[in-house]
Amino acid sequence: DTGVSQNPRHKITKRGQNVTFRCDPISEHNRLYWYRQTLGQGPEFLTYFQNEAQLEKSRLLSDRFSAERPKGSFSTLEIQRTEQGDSAMYLCASSLPPRTGNTGELFFGEGSRLTVL
């Protein structure tokens, strides 16, 4: 499978615990995005990497959230001291850099569903 891979697919944790999600993008994609989606809403942008550099982070993103992409390949999203409001689907997407003929399409993984009790 050469698509975007995310794990774990489901995570149930207790409030106050830390959780980490991993995303493996499509191999030739140098851009990687994290989104969060709650029921009935569209995906909400969290942060974005180009290669290993984190180029943008949502102003709405709490400092309990941190993302890394140390070697420009896979990425991790860590949530510290989880709260019930963090319960959501965390989506990872990847894309090619903009150039002629590139649609700018984001390819999404299947997501990691977090439930905070």
Next chain:
Amino acid sequence: QKEVEQNSGPLSVPEGAIASLNCTYSDRGSQSFFWYRQYSGKSPELIMSIYSNGDKEDGRFTAQLNKASQYVSLLIRDSQPSDSATYLCAVKGYSNTGKLIFGQGTTLQVKP
């Protein structure tokens, strides 16, 4: 005002009818526009992208863009029950990040 707005629906149409989904956006500098389909419990998948004013057709799907009115729409002809899903409008702004801003999605129900 939200950056990308969609009517959440649900929009209900009979099988074989035309479904019309609408989206407005606030950033006049937006350059690229996308329609994603999302089945319940699944991740979004791209249906169509459009960059220029006018219509773009792909099979049963037609995307329409009017930058002056900051409006983009998706028409689904000969709607099938398998088209029942949430349709997400996404907009790429002027910046070079490639970040897409999504609307809340419109739920479409196609009744047999």
